[in-house]
Amino acid sequence: MKNHRKLSAQGSFWRFPIVWMIVGAIGIVLINIIFQQLTEQGGLVSLVFTLVMGFLALLVYKLTLTYLARRPTPEISRKRAGIESVLGMLIGTLFIAGSAFMIMALGGYSFQWASSADTSSVLIASIGSALGGAIVEELIFRGLMLQAIDQLGGRPLALAVTSLFFGIAHLGNPGATLWSGFAIALEAGVLLGAAFLWRRNLWFAMGLHFAWNAIEGLLGIPVSGHPATGLFTVKVHGAALLTGGNFGLEGSIVPVVVSVLISIAMLAGAARNRRIEARNLPVSK
Template sequence: MRKTNIQGNEVLSGKSSSKLVAFFQFPLVWMLMGTLGIILANVTFNSLSEDVSALGSIILTLVGSAVVIVIYWLAMKFLARRPVPELLLQRRAGSEVILGAVVGLIFISVSTALIVLLDGYSFKWSTENASSVVWPIITTSLGAAFVEELIFRGLAFQAIEKMGGSLLALTLTSLFFGIAHLGNPGATAWGALSITIEAGVLLGAAFLWRRNVWFIVSLHFFWNAIEGLLGIPVSGHSSSGLFTVEVKGPALLTGGQFGLEASIIPVIISLLIAIPMLILARRKGHLISLRKDRN
């Protein structure tokens, strides 16, 4: 009798454990828990970064970025119970960072150059103390790139993709990304729509193409950092760059107070970059459909 009771308890315990594992493996659960962990870590390190030296801010940003990577890895490994090939450091990480930097540089440089040629922007060197400008922009851009990409393309994209396929994930995360920027200074409905297309679609397509976190983080970082260094507001957030920008012409061309992202020029260029990425992702078999088994 005692042996039977023990076996029964073991069965019940096994069922409870199985249900708990299944609960945490549900995509929305690990997405929300991972997102909460990353946000809490980001808030903590942002508060620690207040009133510290430039070197201290850089160190805290690097440590904070490492922490959110670990939180993402833990959520995927122990809650979602899936491998995390998108974070592999071996072989591909360096080349993916370089490729992301090149894409980000081309995107912002071409967009800015076209607006200058259309007489929307003019630049003037604004500072002699470059280090006081460069380091804050780098730390802010790096922290934002890791946090936003791990949440939107890492957790949210892959959770939605697991439930509804790649195209649904691309659509919803792009919309969420645009809506998330509605609270930024100078934001408008058009600004949110432009962010949905340029950032949401472009970065989502970039992830589908490469299936690599380092690529999209690098692209995002260089995008924001170059804008900031040029003195252009980044999604409404203005900062002291290496240049002062004189903005002329209609907001549809220049982006107005919201900055480059609300200009029609980068919207068009982002699509010219994103569409080939999606085609390559399809050819590589990186698009997941509803009919496929998603483990």
């Protein structure tokens, strides 16, 4: 009887949301650290290592949710992985390209083709860097943290907390300021959280995140403060509030406003989906 109670207590401990969130996050971060140097070598080999790292990170996530949280993982189901990823990439591309165009139209950016750039090397480097970041960050913040806090305190609290921590996590980046951290919390934390709540699908959130970083890198705009060697060189003119300054486009007021509008639409879609699900639930007798 005592052994049964002990096993039951241990099971309850591992199923507690904060516990499996931390265990899963540590596992994913360790995999990212192990592969970090391998993925920074450049070329196709680097991209292959990024894909291996992503697969292992997904595996850790799957095992954590299955054996510790004791719940299924439809959010990483292969059934709609392709279409959700493409839809996310489309929205991410339109968001970043549209924001960059608006800043350019307001006189903040001017672009020139980088004739000396090796197109294939730039493409591989941008794709690899963006892919690795999108997988790791979405699994941790939207996959583990948002769902754990949602289980404890509901979706509004989960969205607020994950957005805050996402902004804080970028304060150590080059060129970061309190404003850039706040901007990241709003435009990335809220938007990516809203994207997940709307689609209930991590492939969608990862696709959006991937396209966001990849397009910035290809345009030659710093990605969250990290300099990017893109297909274009960008010259910055005017106030940092418009251009984002050294931190890049994400520190600009333009994508903040655009992302808030998109987030509102996604959160409205998430609320509508919940109402539909509630109506379709069987009535208990």
